[in-house]
């Protein structure tokens with residue numbers, strides 16, 4: 146069957162839609178003819194859609210939504226209205242079935258479908274379901290029973306039970322469906338995935354509701370082959386696209402050993418998201434040997450009680466150790482904070498900034514105000530009758546919902562400013578401070594740095610801009 150895939154993410158700096166790269170590969174391997182429309186590169190998306198779909202005879206259109214919004218308490222840009230506009234324009238140009246997918250979509254499938262008017266969606270990973278959907282449509286068979294499908298009948302929304310597919314079943318990824326070299330030139334990096342799903346229990350986490358809490362790992366040799374395909378395209382700076390690279394740690398070690406065995410450690414420079422535990426000096430050294438140059442630890446908070454309330458499985462001591470071991474191994478370290486969750490207090494904020502200073506990372510990302518996703522423990526908690534205050538936004542699907550602990554809301558920003566002062570290691574998730582902003586949505590400072598030749602993780606590019614070697 147002939148089908149089309151559409152990328153709707155137009156954020157700058159641009160991040161390649163690796164999900165569509167993978168989905169396209171699998172559809173093609175299943176014998177379908179795939180055309181990809183990447184709206185990231187189009188000045189006039191409406192005209193591009195009309196051009197692309199004009200006269201095309203298609204059986205299916207897949208549309209990806211990576212980000213529902215930019216998740217910034219101070220910026221709050223939603224991409225759902227734009228998605229709705231794109232789906233309406235596609236509908237005017239083709240009668241083919243329109244199916245949504247993507248991690249953003251999977252955080253709130255019913256809302257995204259209702260708002261956009263698409264026919265159905267696929268929750269979680271898309272490769273297997275979309276290929277089977279195309280097969281069934283081609284054969285004129287019923288498809289509404291497919292696993293992971295979200296659809297509507299007269300009784301309302303239906304979410305079919307998720308499927309479980311071992312990733313060994315994926316074909317080798319050529320990474321050729323998306324213009325990865327162009328993304329590299331303008332976005333400074335490419336992504337690669339070594340595993341899916343995260344076993345963590347963080348109360349606020351979107352990954353959990355969008356991908357599930359069961360981990361699926363990819364064979365290390367397959368990961369290495371994929372990195373070679375990117376290297377062949379001149380792409381040597383990468384970022385992991387796993388929830389956390391070191392969960393499970395044994396798999397992270399195996400991937401690193403495979404990259405070393407293939408001599409990729411000297412050819413690549415990559416960055417990873419990691420949890421502060423389980424971590425070890427051995428893993429830090431293995432990652433460095435495999436070409437990793439920086440780790441972003443999502444630590445959230447430096448206060449023991451807050452870490453427990455957030456459902457994090459580590460203690461402040463683990464943050465200190467992970468940072469020290471990484472730096473000793475020659476890795477740059479970013480510690481990412483998520484402040485203002487239920488229970489935050491003046492003391493916990495002070496303790497957190499103190500712990501960050503004690504840890505001595507290269508950069509600290511300060512994000513205040515927590516995005517509340519439907520289906521998370523946090524959503525259940527803040528929506529309960531005892532705790533309605535602290536919420537903002539959420540009036541309709543395109544106004545992202547946030548929580549900021551009312552006990553610190555009146556002074557949190559000012560207190561943090563005072564505690565941090567002009568320490569250049571601290572970045573803020575705040576477009577109103579362009580020189581220290583690590584919200585990557587419409588980040589002009591990064592766009593210009595990448596244009597000037599900087600490559601790598603964005604926090605590390607910001608670090609290098611501030612302290613040129």
Ligand code: B12
Nearest residue numbers: 164207208209212213246247248249270271335336386585
């Ligand atoms: C790695 C990562 C980053 C890296 C990207 C590195 C890179 N070079 O790719 C960096 C640090 C740059 C980054 C930045 C941002 N990120 Co980010 N990021 C992630 C992370 C961890 C992985 C994303 C990924 O690529 N996964 C791997 C691919 C293969 O999976 P996938 O895209 O989900 O695709 C699969 C399915 O969704 C599905 N699918 C995809 N498309 C389609 C289409 C159809 C039709 C179908 C049927 C299926 C389908 O099939 C695919 C294969 O199985 C996710 C969390 C997560 N675990 O997914 C957050 C995440 C996507 N990011 C998020 C956010 C908010 C951002 C930023 C907006 C933050 C900011 N304001 O700066 C920016 C946006 C950047 C941009 N230009 O888009 C949020 C989005 C939440 C939301 N509300 O939508 C997430 C979910 C994190 C979170 N928990 O909050 N990010």
